Amino acid sequence: MxxxxxxxxxxxxxxxxxxxxxxxxxxxxxxxxxxxxxxxxxxxxxxxxxxxxxxxxxxxxxxxxxxxxxxxxxxxxxxxxxGFIDTHLHASQYPNVGIFGNSTLLDWLNTYTFPLEASLSDPAKARKVYTRVIRKTLAHGTTCAAYYATVDVPSTNLLADLCLSAGQRALVGRVCMDQLSPSYYRDESPEAALSATMESIKYIEGIDPAFDIVRPVLTPRFAPSCSAPLLQGLGKLAAERPDLPIQTHISENKNEIALVKELFPPSATGAGDDSYSSVYDAFGLLTDRTILAHGVHLSEFEAELIAKRGAKVSHCPCSNSAITSGAARVRWLMEKGVTCGLGTDMSGGYSPSVLEAARHAALVSRHVAMGGDDAAKLTVEEVLYLATKGGAEVVGMEGKVGGFEVGMxxxxxxxxxxxxxxxxxxxxxxxxxxxxxxxxxxxxxxxxxxxxxxxxxxxxxxxxxxxxxxxx
The missing domain is CATH 2.30.40.10 (Urease, subunit C, domain 1)
Known part of the structure; x- marks a missing residue:
């Protein structure tokens, strides 16, 4: 097309x-x-x-x-x-915006998220959902979106088709997950996940060979849902394909962080410590092409490691507040040298609007400031930068989009x-x-x-x- x-x-x-x-x-x-x-x-x-x-x-x-x-x-x-750049959202979860109840992250996934995502193996349902989320985000000024699809290859490919047809720039990721998810909704094995990922990558290469509008993105859902062999295989693929970005989640919720420490001790990964960031680093997934959603509870060591590797953070203030994950310290991350953008993170987030994410980024930063760090407050100018030029850097389009300059x-x-x-x-x-x-x-x-x-x-x-x- x-x-x-x-x-x-x-x-x-x-x-x-x-x-x-x-x-x-x-x-x-x-x-x-x-x-x-x-x-x-x-x-x-x-x-x-x-x-x-x-x-x-x-x-x-x-x-x-x-x-x-x-x-x-x-x-x-x-x-x-x-145009706004949404650096993290789940296209497959759009029907659930605003539906998160009183759940914590892990309960919310099992109660609301996995059943909906699995149901999008129905092509008619997937087309209805994806068409709507593209139209809705475009209507809010989102010209580029980093989308998570589902584990289903045809559904993922359909999302890429629809983005290309609508003209919305998109990173489209087929979700990889082979553990800690329902038996009805997971990859059968690491090998099956990698094969399906390559199938989707080849499809997107076929419809947009130059990646002018749509680009495939390697998408391990998050460390707990991926076995060590799967993370290792994705890291190997990332090394072989330096043209592909990577997207995943990190340090969104304290229970999630504890689970990562349990599942991936240094003895299993070869990392020097048991931090969440080091798990991705050990498997070759912490690179200058990596988009890390949330980063709410990162340690000093992790922030320095992320900055050293050149990985980026997608700040999702609406979702972090709605699911009670915490308040990310964006000023602190930027001062550590970590590039940040904004994500709506639907459906943990309740709005398709990056402008809404910008205003909440400003408000959340004030809550961080009320904890004793007055310098944490973000200005209007700063949150608009995160929504545009910051987001462009996060998705690997720095100097191409995000501003009005000759050559952009x-x-x-x-x-x-x-x-x-x-x-x-x-x-x-x-x-x-x-x-x-x-x-x-x-x-x-x-x-x-x-x-x-x-x-x-x-x-x-x-x-x-x-x-x-x-x-x-």
Missing amino acids: ATPPQRNKVFFGTFVHSKTLAELEYLHNTAIAVNATGKIVAIEPDHTSLDSALFSLLPKLNWTADSVSATSTASPSHFFFP EWDAQLVTLGTVGEDGGVGDEEDGNVDVFGWESWEDRIAKWVYNGDDRNTRMVWVKGRLVHERK
Whole structure:
């Protein structure tokens, strides 16, 4: 399935993106030119109108007017923002969002998660679930998602098909697990798991050989559900395939950590200690391509080891709170040199919105600060960095997506904020919960969006220059 041919594009208006972890850049009255392959080829500020921008850009780029489509922000409260990058979510669990009861992690898996995932071996049910989660995440501005599928190969391949068709960038992982899961839902053996994994990898290579939109990702569910031979086999495969990322879970829950220590003592792994991180390291799965979800209870040693190996952490504040796993110390991790992004972690998390994850990352950091570390607090600028450029680094797309720079690809969303009329009623338009009175600075408008915004503010979404969502 090839991506439909595109036209050259010019976007005009206000652009907001992360310049650094601590700083957002605001580009007003600016034009950005995107070529037919979806790459940003020119950025020009200080134009009075779209017509002015086109007059300047077209001759410079040797483009003709009939080869270009143009999009302009229609209001001072509209702006372009990079697409969000969701670094950890379970596509197969989407129907269960909000259903976690009072369970702890391990009970929740057996009660809610495994039965649902197993049921997606039904192709019709899998198509219904996966189509919906892709549409819903795109509607929330998610242009790239690191998905866990199920152990079922056809279901996993279907998810890859649907992502490619919809135009959403995706890491699609067939889940590996051969122990500590129900007999009806597990790999029969390490050999069977590795064979099925290769089958899915080859399928995705067949539908998107260059991995332009969809990429396979090695996915040991988490250490307790994988035997030592399976982890060893996946580590060997990871070494043979340096083009493939790895995703798994780590240190989400204290009972889970205790279970890892019981199942993988140093005598069994050859590691120098019994830490969770060392288990992955011993099997060759702690690399600069590894995405570690959660990292709530990492030790000093583990954080230093993760940083040394270049592995990344997906911070999932909604899930960590909902399942009562704990509050990850994101500032501490970053200061240790660990790159972090954000994950919705549906269905442990209850929302498909990375913007929701960003606001909860800010709130959870304040709870960490209330424990005595005031420096733990994350700013609006920092959580938006995690949602974009930080996420791009986590999924191995640093410098390709996550911002507005020449040479990067146009993964973006048009955000519209509601305006308040002179009588306190609806102004030019009303979009969701964000009210703009007109006197707010741009910094204040962005803060309002982070704390009050939702999918109603996401008007249009593009991936690699292709329009993939439009709110009617």
